[in-house]
Amino acid sequence: MARYIGKRLLISVITLFVILLVLFLLLQFMPGSPFNDQKLSPEQVAQLKEKYGLDKPVIVQFFQYVGNMFRGDLGVSYALSPNTPITDLLVDRFPITMKIGFFSMILGTLAGLLLGFLTAFFKNKILGFFYHVLTLLGIAVPSYLFAMCFSYFLGYKGAVFPLLYDFRSPVSSSVMPVVAMSLGVMAVIARFAKAEASDVMKSDYVLLAKCQGLPNRTIILKYILKNSLMPVITVMAGLLVGLLTGSLVIEQMFSIPGVGGLLTNAISANDYSVVIALSFVYSALYIVVMLILDILYCVIDPRVRLGGKAE
Amino acid sequence: MAEVTATKEYTPQPEDFVLAPAEMKSSTAAEAVGGVKHETLKRFFAQKSAVAGVVILGLLILLAIVGPYISGHSYDAQDLSRANMAPRVPGLASMGILDGSESVPKTSGTVTQNKYEELGITDTYYLFGTDTLGRDMFARCFMGLRISLVIALIATAINLIIGMNYGIISGYFGGMTDILMQRTIDVIGSIPTLVVVTLLMLVLEPGMGSIIIALMLSGWIQMSLISRAEVLKVKELEYVQAARTMGAGHFHIIFREIVPNIVGKLVTQIMLSIPAAVFLEAFLSFVGIGMPAGTCSLGTLLSDGFQNALLHPYKLLPAAIIMILLMVGCHLVAEGVKKATE
Numbered sequence: 001m002a003r004y005i006g007k008r009l010l011i012s013v014i015t016l017f018v019i020l021l022v023l024f025l026l027l028q029f030m031p032g033s034p035f036n037d038q039k040l041s042p043e044q045v046a047q048l049k050e051k052y053g054l055d056k057p058v059i060v061q062f063f064q065y066v067g068n069m070f071r072g073d074l075g076v077s078y079a080l081s082p083n084t085p086i087t088d089l090l091v092d093r094f095p096i097t098m099k100i101g102f103f104s105m106i107l108g109t110l111a112g113l114l115l116g117f118l119t120a121f122f123k124n125k126i127l128g129f130f131y132h133v134l135t136l137l138g139i140a141v142p143s144y145l146f147a148m149c150f151s152y153f154l155g156y157k158g159a160v161f162p163l164l165y166d167f168r169s170p171v172s173s174s175v176m177p178v179v180a181m182s183l184g185v186m187a188v189i190a191r192f193a194k195a196e197a198s199d200v201m202k203s204d205y206v207l208l209a210k211c212q213g214l215p216n217r218t219i220i221l222k223y224i225l226k227n228s229l230m231p232v233i234t235v236m237a238g239l240l241v242g243l244l245t246g247s248l249v250i251e252q253m254f255s256i257p258g259v260g261g262l263l264t265n266a267i268s269a270n271d272y273s274v275v276i277a278l279s280f281v282y283s284a285l286y287i288v289v290m291l292i293l294d295i296l297y298c299v300i301d302p303r304v305r306l307g308g309k310a311e
Numbered sequence: 312m313a314e315v316t317a318t319k320e321y322t323p324q325p326e327d328f329v330l331a332p333a334e335m336k337s338s339t340a341a342e343a344v345g346g347v348k349h350e351t352l353k354r355f356f357a358q359k360s361a362v363a364g365v366v367i368l369g370l371l372i373l374l375a376i377v378g379p380y381i382s383g384h385s386y387d388a389q390d391l392s393r394a395n396m397a398p399r400v401p402g403l404a405s406m407g408i409l410d411g412s413e414s415v416p417k418t419s420g421t422v423t424q425n426k427y428e429e430l431g432i433t434d435t436y437y438l439f440g441t442d443t444l445g446r447d448m449f450a451r452c453f454m455g456l457r458i459s460l461v462i463a464l465i466a467t468a469i470n471l472i473i474g475m476n477y478g479i480i481s482g483y484f485g486g487m488t489d490i491l492m493q494r495t496i497d498v499i500g501s502i503p504t505l506v507v508v509t510l511l512m513l514v515l516e517p518g519m520g521s522i523i524i525a526l527m528l529s530g531w532i533q534m535s536l537i538s539r540a541e542v543l544k545v546k547e548l549e550y551v552q553a554a555r556t557m558g559a560g561h562f563h564i565i566f567r568e569i570v571p572n573i574v575g576k577l578v579t580q581i582m583l584s585i586p587a588a589v590f591l592e593a594f595l596s597f598v599g600i601g602m603p604a605g606t607c608s609l610g611t612l613l614s615d616g617f618q619n620a621l622l623h624p625y626k627l628l629p630a631a632i633i634m635i636l637l638m639v640g641c642h643l644v645a646e647g648v649k650k651a652t653e
Binding site: 011012014015018019022023136137139140141142144145148151152156244248249252253263264267268272275276279282283286287290 | 494497498501502503505506509510513586590593594597598599600613617620621624627631634635638639642643
């Protein structure tokens with residue numbers, strides 16, 4: 001197991017380094033410069049470049065950059081809010097994005113597990129129909145369309161929830177974005193949970209447990225639930241990526257002061273130090289979560305440990 | 312006893328050596344494969360949901376081809392006097408539904424207005440209404456569908472070629488090749504698509520080509536993982552070993568023996584990649600780094616519709632419904648193929 005974790009760690013570190021290199025190289029090819037202001041004379045531009053270390057050779061800039069990143073210094077914003085350290089920009093925004101993402105994930109996972117397991121246990125026609133419609137819609141409809149739908153009926157027509165994020169009432173104003181984002185998660189988890197539970201229910205050991213006369217409750221809780229819950233962890237990594245993407249649009253729609261909105265603004269303002277820093281933060285976050293999920297799965301499922309690879 | 316002697320004394324007759332008659336030919340390899348294909352198709356079309364998916368996709372493709380021309384209005388002709396007209400459908404209009412009237416909130420309260428009557432053009436019909444520049448939404452929606460589909464199809468085709476070959480080479484040759492190729496994928500796959508795509512779109516000129524490249528960079532990995540897994544399953548089977556013993560080359564084994572047997576999985580993956588590509592295109596246009604302004608795709612239509620969706624929901628609805636139908640259609644077909652080939 002130590003070998004497996006070591007291997008995963010090594011891959012993660014290499015990936016992070018590759019990402020930094022790619023980010024940095026992309027920076028060099030970016031169109032436009034943060035000093036596009038026509039009022040600046042060439043001398044002033046040169047001065048600014050010197051100030052931010054942009055006049056040094058590319059290699060030096062790269063290692064400077066990597067060093068800064070690992071020290072937690074993400075650089076300063078050039079255009080969006082000049083001279084503000086990006087870390088400062090993130091401090092307020094990060095918790096909001098994390099909270100909304102976290103609750104969407106939890107809500108979606110719980111609803112998905114419930115829907116999937118119930119459909120697998122009770123082979124009920126009406127429930128099956130609901131399952132099919134809900135999962136198909138959850139997969140087919142992007143989160144921002146759900147969000148728009150909620151905004152129109154619940155926010156605009158019904159006035160049940162506020163249309164825009166309001167930090168004075170963070171709970172009621174986050175309901176619509178969280179639910180909109182969780183529906184996609186729910187659909188994927190429900191499908192996976194149903195498939196896993198159906199497989200487990202057909203397995204020999206469940207049949208054996210039934211033959212031994214174990215009570216239904218024990219069979220469901222100890223045999224079926226436990227064994228079909230584990231593989232669900234594997235799909236969660238993929239869902240997280242979907243949430244990251246979805247949050248970008250959702251945050252813009254509800255004007256949630258989160259990281260996604262910052263990224264969209266930075267893109268349109270050509271503030272590439274912010275874009276690069278956020279890309280790094282997103283990638284690092286993603287890699288760390290993937291690593292944790294993989295290790296968790298390896299701890300839970302001995303086959304991964306012995307086989308040496310999570311499939 | 313007499314029978315045994317009879318067989319011993321049997322002399323082969325010339326008619327024992329004629330070719331088998333046509334009705335016995337089903338035992339040849341080609342016929343057997345044809346039979347399997349036929350069976351798979353039969354199983355596919357036996358599923359109601361799969362047929363529904365095929366019908367939905369067929370209709371959408373047909374409309375993507377002819378849709379921009381059948382409304383009688385061009386998709387990019389602007390007429391500011393006819394901006395923001397609500398949908399008006401012939402036939403239904405006389406019954407009072409979808410007759411072009413809409414309730415608009417004004418400072419003096421909600422007002423019901425009908426721009427067709429105000430302009431005196433009650434004989435003109437915009438099935439999906441018009442946008443803020445007075446362009447026909449019907450023609451625009453299907454033009455957008457066409458462009459989104461073209462982007463998705465090209466991107467998926469490229470992904471298929473790269474991913475399939477990568478996966479097959481990695482799985483088929485195994486050993487060091489496999490390890491190197493898989494570690495590379497581990498690294499590339501750990502970079503969030505969002506990051507790759509966003510950065511790429513910033514570097515490249517906005518447009519169709521850039522979106523295809525962005526989709527390509529992230530989409531082939533899944534395809535290659537699936538091909539590899541399937542190759543690993545298939546490559547030790549008897550018929551592949553038989554081909555190998557008979558001295559078949561790698562190229563023959565891969566493309567004549569292995570590929571035909573993993574087609575089912577690949578088709579499923581293709582049907583899932585197309586909606587994913589449409590999704591990503593829509594997302595990019597939405598964030599403002601997709602198709603440039605002025606062109607139309609499902610993404611730009613959705614993002615334009617969002618601008619005033621609360622006031623004029625009919626601007627968002629058609630494009631959203633087309634996109635959802637496309638997703639549903641592709642998923643239904645993918646499920647059908649999966650079930651039919653299992």
